[in-house]
Amino acid sequence: MTALSGWGRWPRHESELVVPRNARRLTELQTSARGIVARGNGRAYGDAAVGERITLSTQGLDRFRSFDPETGRLTVEAGVLLSDVIDVFLPQGFFPPVVPGTKFVTIGGMIAADVHGKNHHRSGAFGDHVERLSLALPDGRVVECGRGHEPGLFAATFGGMGLTGTILDATFRLMPVETGWLRRRVIVADDLEDAMDALAGAAGATYSVAWIDCLAKGEALGRSLVQAADHAGEHELGERERAAGLFPAAPRGRLAVPFELPTGVINRASVAAFNELYFRKGAADAETPRLVPWDPFFFPLDGIGHWNRIYGRRGFLQHQCVVPTRTARAALADILERISARGRPSFLAVLKQFGPGRRSLSFPLEGFTLALDLPVDEGVDALLAEIDTVVARAGGRLYLAKDSRQSRDTFEAGYPDLPAFRELRRAIDPDGRIASRLSGRLGL
Amino acid sequence: MTGDGTTASLLVIGGTSDIGRAAALAYAQTGRRIMLAARDAETARRNADDIAARTGVPVSLHALDLLDTDRFEAFVDDLPMLPDTVLCVVGELGEQRRAESDIGHAQRIMRVNFEGPALILGIFAERFVARGTGTLIGVGSVAGDRGRASNYVYGAAKAGFSAFLSGLRNRLSASGVRVITVKPGFVRTRMTEGMKLPPVLTAEPEEVGHAILEAERGGSDVVYVRRVWRGVMTVIRMIPEPLFKRLKL
Numbered sequence: 001m002t003a004l005s006g007w008g009r010w011p012r013h014e015s016e017l018v019v020p021r022n023a024r025r026l027t028e029l030q031t032s033a034r035g036i037v038a039r040g041n042g043r044a045y046g047d048a049a050v051g052e053r054i055t056l057s058t059q060g061l062d063r064f065r066s067f068d069p070e071t072g073r074l075t076v077e078a079g080v081l082l083s084d085v086i087d088v089f090l091p092q093g094f095f096p097p098v099v100p101g102t103k104f105v106t107i108g109g110m111i112a113a114d115v116h117g118k119n120h121h122r123s124g125a126f127g128d129h130v131e132r133l134s135l136a137l138p139d140g141r142v143v144e145c146g147r148g149h150e151p152g153l154f155a156a157t158f159g160g161m162g163l164t165g166t167i168l169d170a171t172f173r174l175m176p177v178e179t180g181w182l183r184r185r186v187i188v189a190d191d192l193e194d195a196m197d198a199l200a201g202a203a204g205a206t207y208s209v210a211w212i213d214c215l216a217k218g219e220a221l222g223r224s225l226v227q228a229a230d231h232a233g234e235h236e237l238g239e240r241e242r243a244a245g246l247f248p249a250a251p252r253g254r255l256a257v258p259f260e261l262p263t264g265v266i267n268r269a270s271v272a273a274f275n276e277l278y279f280r281k282g283a284a285d286a287e288t289p290r291l292v293p294w295d296p297f298f299f300p301l302d303g304i305g306h307w308n309r310i311y312g313r314r315g316f317l318q319h320q321c322v323v324p325t326r327t328a329r330a331a332l333a334d335i336l337e338r339i340s341a342r343g344r345p346s347f348l349a350v351l352k353q354f355g356p357g358r359r360s361l362s363f364p365l366e367g368f369t370l371a372l373d374l375p376v377d378e379g380v381d382a383l384l385a386e387i388d389t390v391v392a393r394a395g396g397r398l399y400l401a402k403d404s405r406q407s408r409d410t411f412e413a414g415y416p417d418l419p420a421f422r423e424l425r426r427a428i429d430p431d432g433r434i435a436s437r438l439s440g441r442l443g444l
Numbered sequence: 445m446t447g448d449g450t451t452a453s454l455l456v457i458g459g460t461s462d463i464g465r466a467a468a469l470a471y472a473q474t475g476r477r478i479m480l481a482a483r484d485a486e487t488a489r490r491n492a493d494d495i496a497a498r499t500g501v502p503v504s505l506h507a508l509d510l511l512d513t514d515r516f517e518a519f520v521d522d523l524p525m526l527p528d529t530v531l532c533v534v535g536e537l538g539e540q541r542r543a544e545s546d547i548g549h550a551q552r553i554m555r556v557n558f559e560g561p562a563l564i565l566g567i568f569a570e571r572f573v574a575r576g577t578g579t580l581i582g583v584g585s586v587a588g589d590r591g592r593a594s595n596y597v598y599g600a601a602k603a604g605f606s607a608f609l610s611g612l613r614n615r616l617s618a619s620g621v622r623v624i625t626v627k628p629g630f631v632r633t634r635m636t637e638g639m640k641l642p643p644v645l646t647a648e649p650e651e652v653g654h655a656i657l658e659a660e661r662g663g664s665d666v667v668y669v670r671r672v673w674r675g676v677m678t679v680i681r682m683i684p685e686p687l688f689k690r691l692k693l
Contacts, residue, residue: 064493064498065490066497077490
């Protein structure tokens with residue numbers, strides 16, 4: 001038994017971690033056990049990838065299966081890391097259709113959480129690009145799923161957090177890119193209204209996202225830097241970019257946080273300084289489009305290994321909600337006021353506009369999503385409970401990949417397809433073999 | 445590319461091992477055509493597909509059981525071509541304690557780690573000499589540098605393999621056929637899973653794969669993947685036997 005947690009390092013639960021070497025062994029383990037769930041690279045923040053009794057690592061399923069350079073169609077086993085896909089195919093002129101905020105996730109994990117990126121308003125979630133997958137069911141069957149084959153199971157697997165069976169491999173299409181550079185424009189938004197308008201105005205850009213200064217109050221509430229970016233063409237590169245490479249490599253020998261910092265290092269002062277720095281640095285080169293390399297643009301925190309340790313031993317909470325467009329302005333203002341009024345430090349506060357969502361437990365819905373990053377301390381539960389109430393009243397929901405604490409009421413209010421998901425679970429897993437800490441907590 | 449314009453090829457014996465997989469990928473990234481020989485067809489197929497998908501180079505599969513020595517000549521004959529380089533990366537640690545009383549188990553360790561690898565490389569050596577070119581790379585082990593209580597059955601087999609490679613290298617030095625011995629030290633693989641290994645002395649399979657490729661590109665005869673091992677094993681070999689026999693190693 002090991003004490004396992006998600007990337008947020010809290011909560012920790014005892015679970016036996018096993019690493020099957022191939023799909024056959026994985027299937028055998030899954031059918032002989034109870035209270036088991038798959039785990040990719042452990043980047044879900046909460047308890048989604050911690051089995052009630054056994055946790056099935058997909059680390060051994062790390063093979064690429066096939067690639068067609070004509071179509072960009074790639075088939076990989078579920079434990080392949082996104083960073084591996086980028087390392088291999090970016091130099092060949094291909095980039096994944098959707099990437100989340102870290103490249104250290106497995107493809108299986110990206111499907112299970114139906115991750116989104118800065119291009120959701122244009123490209124949807126990762127699941128929108130998956131053409132087929134194979135799924136190991138709790139009864140030992142391995143089923144091939146696609147739009148024309150087991151479509152119900154296929155759809156429920158996106159956002160299903162590994163609870164519809166364990167994903168063994170999947171096929172999706174990479175998109176052609178001319179370079180590994182992005183043309184990025186930064187728009188300074190003076191308040192929340194401005195930020196939301198800027199995001200809507202940047203909807204023509206492939207990628208858009210706003211970094212919010214969480215400590216700005218009053219008239220400046222929601223003050224943000226809005227980034228809008230597109231993949232740059234080869235002809236746009238200057239001497240500096242060409243010298244760095246058409247497809248610049250992700251920096252190696254990265255900074256790492258070697259140990260847990262004392263709890264409290266992330267206090268009001270350091271977050272204010274960080275936000276101020278970020279705001280000024282962004283403001284300085286605002287409006288002028290600049291070419292930036294792919295890695296720091298998509299994965300700014302991947303440059304700091306073990307960055308989850310900066311929050312100290314007590315860990316941290318990620319909170320990500322989405323609220324529908326019609327209620328978004330009022331709800332987001334309410335949430336930001338509550339945060340800034342308490343002076344509650346949030347290292348990261350990211351706002352993003354979503355396009356139309358999918359069904360089942362997939363997180364995105366048409367509206368605005370706000371991601372917060374908070375150290376665990378007294379009062380954090382009460383604050384987040386208040387925020388949850390605002391979200392639920394606005395018709396919004398929370399992201400399961402980042403959740404370790406929401407109430408069943410919030411969850412059930414947020415996901416109207418939940419009864420159908422529960423029914424599907426009962427049909428494919430009548431003995432309840434697949435069970436994570438998350439599924440137990442939320443009654444999935 | 446070889447001199448006559450065809451793509452150079454690599455045969456990996458032990459294509460399902462973590463080091464074999466990493467080395468095959470490192471070679472494929474340089475454009476080499478890859479042949480994987482292994483007994484476990486399913487894992488070999490996964491590794492072959494993986495390398496082909498990542499690099500676009502063709503990878504073929506060839507069934508081989510290293511205990512089935514009678515089939516070795518036919519195995520070499522059946523290959524689509526005589527490879528330019530043969531890498532033998534077979535290793536089976538076995539269980540030392542069991543090998544002390546179970547003669548069958550001890551024999552298996554000796555055959556898999558010494559008899560099979562030596563005999564098959566010997567066949568390739570003859571063919572390479574006839575052709576006038578070729579490189580043989582054997583993955584030995586620091587365990588073969590001096591017999592120790594904790595793994596001497598495996599160590600003895602690896603020592604035998606090292607001596608075989610050394611003799612072959614000596615014999616073929618003027619023939620145009622190269623023989624290289626690679627000693628990886630500790631490597632984080634299935635074989636060492638669950639062991640507590642000192643980080644400074646422990647390599648990742650990818651590091652070993654690249655070291656093998658570099659050994660062929662450079663002029664080395666015997667390569668320790670992490671140079672620190674050369675020093676460590678020199679010291680271990682220098683300890684006088686009366687003292688060594690009382691150490692718990």
